[in-house]
Amino acid sequence: MRVFARQGFFKSAVSQIAREAGVADGTIYLYFKNKEDILVQFFTYKTKLVFEGFKDAVRAGSGAEEQLRNLIRRHLTEFRDDPDMARLYQAEMRRHSRLAEQEIRAMSQMYQDLVAEIIEKGQQEGTIRQDLNPSLVKRMIIGTLDEIISTWLHSGGGHDLVALTDHLVELFLQGIGQGQPGPAA
Amino acid sequence: MRVFARQGFFKSAVSQIAREAGVADGTIYLYFKNKEDILVQFFTYKTKLVFEGFKDAVRAGSGAEEQLRNLIRRHLTEFRDDPDMARLYQAEMRRHSRLAEQEIRAMSQMYQDLVAEIIEKGQQEGTIRQDLNPSLVKRMIIGTLDEIISTWLHSGGGHDLVALTDHLVELFLQGIGQGQPGPAA
């Protein structure tokens, strides 16, 4: 992963990966079908781990807002603590959609379920609006976080990623408008 | 671009591009320094065009909300009408950051300037909150749109991308919270 993350999938040689792993080139093929499979297996494995964490974080919150905050904090923390993975998700995930398609769909669905869970809870509490499209909200959250992580990676990891959590929660909840909530245009 | 968009940069052979363009392989190299330069020149050229359109769209709006709506509609329209470009932006832009770095920065800055312009106007009108970080708002908007376009591309362009405009404007302005506007979190 280190190799893929730093050089990109296509510029990485299998022999580099083998060297980094301390095994012979041929050994790779005892555990992976081919080069692409290395990436796919990683995504399958890592995604599961990460999402368990996301779920735990959400479940650990009592109110919708706290859940959202937990999810976002966890999301940012996870990527901050593993920049190689961050880079892989940003750069390689989209390209290898053909092969990793199933993984992506599953992951996307999991995220959406989490968001739906939060929204539902918030609607029950009365803290979240009724007229929301969970899928759209999910895409807003995930897209925003992705973009923020991307910027952070490009900046060389300068600022504190996790510190943005509260600003983001606030932005998502309140929006940018100064107006009375209610029926919009 | 068609070739790059459908196969990805690394899986595309220069001779494929030449064939698609109806010229000989060598002819490519009369106009492009190397394979990567084809992509870079395209980004340079296309980005300029697209951003002129974005600017016009924003300037055509009278109020901040209308401007935001115009920007988003234009953004979605542009990518819907040129799915090849959309795919390229989604899949290749991030990876070739080294070479296209300047372009990306310039583009990112332009977008941010547009958003800042809208925010400022809205703040003067009293329709946009005062306490906003323009860079964060920009990342939210661009990230959300990117994710939405990504989903749309992956779905095979099924639903109407541009029809999401109003929902997005509403979501950005109002947020997902059901609360009294004002200092939150």
Add this chain to the structure above:
Amino acid sequence: MRVFARQGFFKSAVSQIAREAGVADGTIYLYFKNKEDILVQFFTYKTKLVFEGFKDAVRAGSGAEEQLRNLIRRHLTEFRDDPDMARLYQAEMRRHSRLAEQEIRAMSQMYQDLVAEIIEKGQQEGTIRQDLNPSLVKRMIIGTLDEIISTWLHSGGGHDLVALTDHLVELFLQGIGQGQPGPAA
């Protein structure tokens, strides 16, 4: 020639030569059959010139020793004054023997005739030994001069090439032996 001399035949592009000559690429082919022909025509032309000079130099000498000295001085002068030609002769002549074969044979023969002329004269004068193989002597002279020019070129043209003339004449005439001339081993 400048281009060939500095980069070598195979690393020189026809378009470079055209640029240096201030004409279009295609124009080259109005005057030369192909790339190799540029070299061949040059050798044909230049060799003739140079050998006329060699002949003149030899004829201008009255005794055999003076003739030899004149030949060598002229030879070294010619190459010192045109290092590009020198480099071409050293580096490209041997390789293109197939095509330039005729030229090389002619040139070699001319040189041999000059040397034979000198030897004959010296033998008549009694200053040159009788039992000499003119072809061998020619190869000694031309080989030595070539090697000396080669060394000079490699050294960056540091020392004065022509100043070696007298030492060489002396070396050729006297040999390195300290002995009584006559029947050797």
Add this chain to the structure above:
Amino acid sequence: MRVFARQGFFKSAVSQIAREAGVADGTIYLYFKNKEDILVQFFTYKTKLVFEGFKDAVRAGSGAEEQLRNLIRRHLTEFRDDPDMARLYQAEMRRHSRLAEQEIRAMSQMYQDLVAEIIEKGQQEGTIRQDLNPSLVKRMIIGTLDEIISTWLHSGGGHDLVALTDHLVELFLQGIGQGQPGPAA
């Protein structure tokens, strides 16, 4: 080497070399950095071998004349027995001076040292003149031999190269002059 010798460096394709060697194209690159490295490694390896032989030959002689004769005979024998190497030295050595520079210098120096050794010995014996420039003598010997080998190669290896040894030794020792030895010119 066979391939390089027969076609020249630039006209030789790596795949030809691989075929001749009975391996796949890629295998070449497990042992050589690139095409040029094939030549350089050969020179490095072969030159060492050959010069060991030269040294042995010189050391095997007791008097200066015998040493000179041994050196020349060995030199001619070596090249006669390996015409491919001979062709390579004649045609490619000079051109690849950039890369093989170090080798050439080292070789040139070794040859010069050998010649200096012979001269010194002869001067002690009284068989070699005192006023000699070893570097010039070296260039005469090596240049003459090169030229003789060149002629031999061009003639298709017709006559017996090694048979020239005695004539050459005699020529070098006595010179072409019919005069009293001593200070000339």
Add this chain to the structure above:
DNA sequence: GATGAATGAGGATTCATTCAT
């Protein structure tokens, strides 16, 4: 006669993958 854009064959090099050990 001169041009130079276009051509496309050719060749060096890389690297994922295999398989005998």
Add this chain to the structure above:
DNA sequence: AATGAATGAATCCTCATTCAT
């Protein structure tokens, strides 16, 4: 199970040469 030498298909790029203008 592990190795790593060998493979050879794949591909970018160069450049001599042509020919319509």
